Structure formats: C-alpha cells, structure tokens
Amino acid sequence: MISLGYRQRLALTYLLIAVVSLSVIAVYMTRATRGYLLAHVDDELRANAELAAEAFRPSLLESASRQRDALSGIDRLADSIGRRTGLRMTVIAPDGAVLGDSQADPASMENHGRRPEILEAARSGLGLATRGSNSLGVQQRYIAIPINTADGELLGYARVAMSLSQVE
Numbered sequence: 001m002i003s004l005g006y007r008q009r010l011a012l013t014y015l016l017i018a019v020v021s022l023s024v025i026a027v028y029m030t031r032a033t034r035g036y037l038l039a040h041v042d043d044e045l046r047a048n049a050e051l052a053a054e055a056f057r058p059s060l061l062e063s064a065s066r067q068r069d070a071l072s073g074i075d076r077l078a079d080s081i082g083r084r085t086g087l088r089m090t091v092i093a094p095d096g097a098v099l100g101d102s103q104a105d106p107a108s109m110e111n112h113g114r115r116p117e118i119l120e121a122a123r124s125g126l127g128l129a130t131r132g133s134n135s136l137g138v139q140q141r142y143i144a145i146p147i148n149t150a151d152g153e154l155l156g157y158a159r160v161a162m163s164l165s166q167v168e
Contacts, residue, residue, distance in 0.1 A: 045141065045160045046145075048087055048160045049143050049145045049159070052089055052158040055077060056078075056100075056158055057149075059073050059074045060074070060156050061155065078100035078101055079102050081102065088160065091147075094155070096112050096113020096118070097113075098112055115129070115142075115144075116129040116131070118157055121144040121157055122146065127142070127144040128142065138163050140161040142159055142160070142161045145157065
C-alpha cells in the first residue's frame, strides 16, 4: 500500500472536489443549453407554422369545391415550403387525414388525428410534442396549429417539424 503524505492527500481531495464540481456544472449547463435551444426551436417552428397556415388556407378553402386539384396543390405547396425552410411541413384535415407532407407521400401516411400535437392544437390552439416520427424514424419536435376560416370554421391543421439531431 502506498503511503501518502499530508500535502498529497490534500491535493487529491481538492482534485476530487474540482472534478465533482466541474461534472455538476457540465450537467447543469448541458440541460440549460438544451432548454434554451428548444425554446428557440419552438419559436421558429411556431412562426413557420403560422406562416404555413396562412399559405395553406386558400387551398383548403378551395378543396371543398375542387377536391382533387386542390389536394394535389396542397401537397405541392407543402413540398415547396418544406424545401425553402428546411423544415417538415404537414397539412392535416380536421378528420386527421394527411393532405400534404413535404417529406413523405400523404397517400401512404396513417391518420394523424390522434397525434399528441394535433390533439393539443385542437384543445388549446397550439400543440407541441417531441417524439419519434413514424414515417421518418427520427426524433422530431412538432408544433401544430389549427387553420380556420374567418368565421372560425376548422379547415385543418398546419404542422411543422424539425429534427432534434442538431439540438442534441
């Protein structure tokens, strides 16, 4: 067994205290930074969801009269907005059917009416969720908002998503 002198034991004690302190600070800073980044992501997603809702509103109003043409226009618009923003754009009908998506084929997608962000948007006007994407297989942050007529009639939901790989 190695015998340590008083100064060596004192130095080791201070070293241990420094390592533990720095570890606690690193954990705290990681959590604080992640929270800050998520708040920034949420602000960006919310602003883009509001812009997307405005962009999709005319096509959704049109879809009542010319169903097929308007629906293909919604998907093309979702593709275009998604390409320009680098975000995933999804338009969802009030019954949960996917009308357009910038990263997947809406015809092959399951009903989104029970997704947490859609349920929350229906309840409170803004839905947020962090979860894995069933169609893409990656962790995403979702924000959804209702798209309404001037009279308040629900036309659908605009949902915007961003991969959290940049945040984590």
